[in-house]
Amino acid sequence: MPSYQAPVDEVLFLFNDVFNWSSYAELPGFADAPMDVVEAILTEAAKLAEDQFQPVNMIGDREGCVRNADGSVTTPKGFKAAYDAFKAGEWLSLPASPTYGGQGLPATLAAMVNEFIQSANMALSMYPGLTQSAVAAINVHANDDLKAIYLPKMISAEWSGTMNLTEPHCGTDLGLLKTKAVRKADGSFAITGQKIFISAGEHDLTSNIIHLVLARIEGAPSGTKGISLFIVPKFIPDAAGNPGLRNGVTLGSIEHKMGIHGNATCVMNYDGATGWLIGEENRGLNAMFVMMNEARLGVALQGLSQSVVAYQNAAIYARERLQGRSLSGVKAPDKVADPIIVHPDIRRLLMTMRAYNEAGRAFIVWAYLKSDVVHRSSDKACVQAADDLLGLMTPVLKGVLTDIGFQSAVDAQQVFGGHGYVGEWGMEQFVRDARIAMIYEGANGIQALDLVGRKLPKDGGRAIMAFFKEVGTFLKTHAETKELASLLPPLNEGLQCLQKATGWFMQNAMAKPDNAGSGSYDYMNLLGHVTMGYMWALMVQAAEARFAEGRCEADWVAAKRTTAAFYMQKIMPQTKLYLARIEAGSETLMAMDADAF
């Protein structure tokens, strides 16, 4: 069975040394979480993940969720107990608004807690994960009455939330959705239609389930401009705020999926279910986007989380599995064979995962800190700058880190050879679980299109220009920094590729939109890889400072140096490939008739 150890120290390094946590102290919530408090919280979160979530991960995969004859769902053995431990620890309330019972701590801190529990058990973590997204949407768009009814119970994890967007004929293109809402005399709506792929749509972990549902009000315009967002509780809260009448929303079936079997992915049938409008009429997509942007960062975290746990297990196996001898001479003469970690090709897999994991986590922390600034700072210039970069990078984080999460799971599985393909080692579960993150919350191709079509040209390219300036300034400032000498030229080459690619889009994409589409995926990767290279430079700089101050072991800083050098030498060259593909344009993609495929 796989194991998991939450990387508490790595997170502390990022918070304290790389991103200077104390410099955020004036933002609401940060003052309540100085580094010693952060460490205590992360240590507790690690226990929750390691002791409660991880032990039931494989059981969840094997048992899956069962639909009972009465339409109720039984989650896998042990899920309820683990969820109750999560609820008892008030983990969901950590970043939530104190007005509704939240602790108001930084979202960045909550994100790292989420990394831990998702590494330990992705399927189980999705139940509270969806609640967090729903809380975000309700918090921004619902009126105070609805907030007062729903938020305290959701923030306490007593009730859970869902997102209902997809219908059988539409996922990406929500303008096609058919679910209808009919206004009732009391101001509520009767919702009717079918939704599919609803994660956590029905289960036995909470006493109520709060569905956020996109539907079209009778008479509303067709397309995306006629969609509204509704809150539709499974049980309608009574006057005391407790679950009351059963609402007209029922489970159709549970999907049979490749992975995340422990999470009930449901077909939900709405049959005149009572719902209340959230936000403005016909502006539902707008309201849902709040939820989706939160969710996209959450999915990026899922990618990271699966990569991390897969790596940990592959590293352990590579140290223990004895097979063959080192090419450079026997390394373990007392054993029947050397551990396979002596082989360069095994290390190629491990180093690749490792380099991505550390850079990916830094990238996520960097982004979440911007999210905290956006939501908590009163300095408008700071908010705008943070919002620009957060908006630009959200699709990149989602697309790139979930691709990497899957690739790492596959690579880690490969380290196990045939044992990786059979269920008992648990490695193939990581592959199947990680796969969904590339698809939901907007397939990664859609993220790439969002990036080049919307985020990149927004405000005249202000966000990407700010990024160029930030990295460019770093390169100039550290031109003479000895410790970074071997890292900065490759970073600079990556940045050059990115700038050339950006220029190419400016020149070629306006006149011919297919050029934007044809290079979008490569551009997403290019931006993500340059950013992760920048993260490595920041990490080495901070690690060297830590070492100089005697706050770490020589081995620790050496591992940082080596992994950074690996990233620059073996991974950063990919940026040239991305640029070459972008510059090759759309011609060969678009030439063939659809029927010729």
Next chain:
Amino acid sequence: MPSYQAPVDEVLFLFNDVFNWSSYAELPGFADAPMDVVEAILTEAAKLAEDQFQPVNMIGDREGCVRNADGSVTTPKGFKAAYDAFKAGEWLSLPASPTYGGQGLPATLAAMVNEFIQSANMALSMYPGLTQSAVAAINVHANDDLKAIYLPKMISAEWSGTMNLTEPHCGTDLGLLKTKAVRKADGSFAITGQKIFISAGEHDLTSNIIHLVLARIEGAPSGTKGISLFIVPKFIPDAAGNPGLRNGVTLGSIEHKMGIHGNATCVMNYDGATGWLIGEENRGLNAMFVMMNEARLGVALQGLSQSVVAYQNAAIYARERLQGRSLSGVKAPDKVADPIIVHPDIRRLLMTMRAYNEAGRAFIVWAYLKSDVVHRSSDKACVQAADDLLGLMTPVLKGVLTDIGFQSAVDAQQVFGGHGYVGEWGMEQFVRDARIAMIYEGANGIQALDLVGRKLPKDGGRAIMAFFKEVGTFLKTHAETKELASLLPPLNEGLQCLQKATGWFMQNAMAKPDNAGSGSYDYMNLLGHVTMGYMWALMVQAAEARFAEGRCEADWVAAKRTTAAFYMQKIMPQTKLYLARIEAGSETLMAMDADAF
């Protein structure tokens, strides 16, 4: 449910136009299979694949194989009938020796039949696939008595075969194996031990199962030099050659695997089972290598086969699924949305699969023709030249085409969005099935090591030099060929990268073997990608000739041109990345202590 259509015309194009089938007519077997016979055979094979194998593929995944209380195995519903159709069609005998009831037709032709049935149903095709490999090993190494007993029944598909190498503590490193063989008075041996991951180890498709088993004879040296190969039938043939006494080999359990559920992957227990030595004592690995080389090409075909069927289904879905509008303006104004094939990023996925599939198939045909030359030609120089290239390319085909097979399955699944993740569309099965091909018959990292450690330096690099010469001559010969003008410069650049990388190995790998290991995977990819580029050049040349002679439609040749151009512009630039990684050497890979991972 997915569909499948066997690409008969594409195979005919390769045989006839690209590789000049008639030029092989003097080799035994080829004269019996002129193009019209080939076409008839492939057309029948297509029917078998489409009508018998494909319809039970998804059932096979859902039902899996069941171990009964008596240790017997029931294969999924419909597998027996499909296998019987295969047996009745005498498909297994197609390339086998006429001495033992085979038809003696070209292995190249049999390979294409295998592509079809594997695309249709990989798990089912593995049963006869393993028999084919076992037949090859028996044919080369067993004495005439054993051949006479086993080959006719195996070639008729009445009995099946298996390969028993792996034990719980050893897969790659067979020198560690513990299964023992004790010589008996009658010259047979008593085999005792446990083998794992035995594909088709026990099942209900045939009346006997012939296990080829690696074991160590009492008193034999330790390590790889003390391993012998034995034939161990499930039922010992009686005097009439029919299944007689039940032998001491039994099913321990069936592994729970990520995919290929329809194939029983077994733990086999040998408890004094009677076996007969095949080949020389202590030379069992050598004998097994014959089987493994056959099997590696077969696994390369599996990679191709999954890529092809995944592509076909993704292309159909992309033409039918309506979602969003084209960036360059509405394409289907009469529909609620455009089919997603209008989007460049969907085409990026489809074109990548397509470009790899056609080049991969050409690469395989090229290799199998060399195999036919090796086994059938009496011209020693021709045999040596073919054997050199076949030996060099076997690990490349296995490693690169199975990686591509998996990647294509993942990409095809992505085209389906959320529908790709649920079972009913069948796309996630292709991903799970394709995954094993990267692992078994030597994990792909082992293929890469075999390439740079053994095949590349063999005979002073004679094979790779011959390949350089072949491609170089082609480039020179066609320097003025107008139709190839845009394809040859990228091919030449790829070749330059390959030559540089080869030179780098010569200079750096001898002194420091870890340099070979660290660049091995990239070198395997580099060689594979240059070869596939060369295949594209050959295909375009042949397609243009066909068009000039009026033997094809303009659309068909245009698709070839476009796909070739796509390969050169979007895929061939990967060769520079592979070279850059190789030249970065092993330092960052090997620097860290094992404990630091």
